[in-house]
Every structure is written in C-alpha cells, then in structure tokens.
Amino acid sequence: MRIPALGILTIVLLLTAAPARAQRYDPDYPVCLQTYGIGGDSIGCGYTSLAQCAQSASGRSAQCIVNPYFAGARVPAGANYRRHRGAY
Template identity: 50%
Template sequence: MKHSLKDLSPRTRLAAFALASAVVVGGLLGAAPAQARDYPYCLTSPGYGYPGDCSYASYRQCRTAASGRLADCIVNPRVAFREPRRQDYRTYGDRW
C-alpha cells in the first residue's frame, strides 16, 4: 500500500515540514565557518603566475601534482615570510 503526501492530514504535513525545516536550520547553524589557510607549498609554472597554486600541505603532494608537467614546487612566500605570532599568557594552558 503506497502512501503519498496528499493522504496525510494538513496537521501531519505541517509537522513534517516543521521537522524538516528544523533539521536544515540546525545543520546550517551548527556548521563551522570557513577558515582561511595558507598552505606551505605552491605549484608554480608559466601558466599559474607567481606564486602559483598554493594549495598543497606537503612537498610530496606538490611534487606529485607537478610530475609530468612543466611545473615546480616552491615554499609559499606567505608562509615563509610571515611574522611569528606573538604568544600571550593564555597559550600556556595550565602550566602556570
């Protein structure tokens, strides 16, 4: 016996819609915001410009992507020349 949405009472349909909406809104509110990340290695080639495609977490990963192409891997200049972060007392945890 097949059931369709038309067979349900208006109250049941409203409850199903409210439940589905709550699940969607809850999923959206619970999602973590996107974070910018500077990866340490860049794939550089004549087609990419400088510094190139900086989306590689390891040198091996970058070299694998460069394999068989006119490309090379360099250290991401944003990572290499970044000023060191200043540590404050809160970063030491409970050691004090």
C-alpha cells in the first residue's frame, strides 16, 4: 500500500509543479532591456529606440540590447527584387 501511494504522490507532485517560463523576445519592438539581479536575469522588449531604453536602464543594473527577433525589418521578397543594383 505504501509503494503505490508514494508513486501516486510523486506523479501528482511532478504534474502540478509550475513549469519554468522561458524568456521570450517580443517581435514587435526593436530594442530590449536586459536586467540583472539576485533573483535572476530578465529581458523585456518594449522599447522603440536605444535612447528610450537607455533612459529606463539608467541607474540600474541593466543594459539595452538589439532584439534579434524583431519582425519589423523584413526584406521584401519577390522575383524582381535585387539586393544590389549595379551600374550596367
């Protein structure tokens, strides 16, 4: 009786444990603020410029970084699109 009860209790504890939340970059903003602390680091993307982020980071243990997943700067796609125009 002890072993099945202990097994069920273990399974219940594992299933109800809170999953770890991954830090996600918001693809809507080009600049992120990375803060450092005793409880851990965090990244918050909600800034439209480095100057705006720098004002928020001022006086804190933080730095501004460029969002590597920013979706606003997309390359136009198409059959006639050329990356470099040469003089012909």
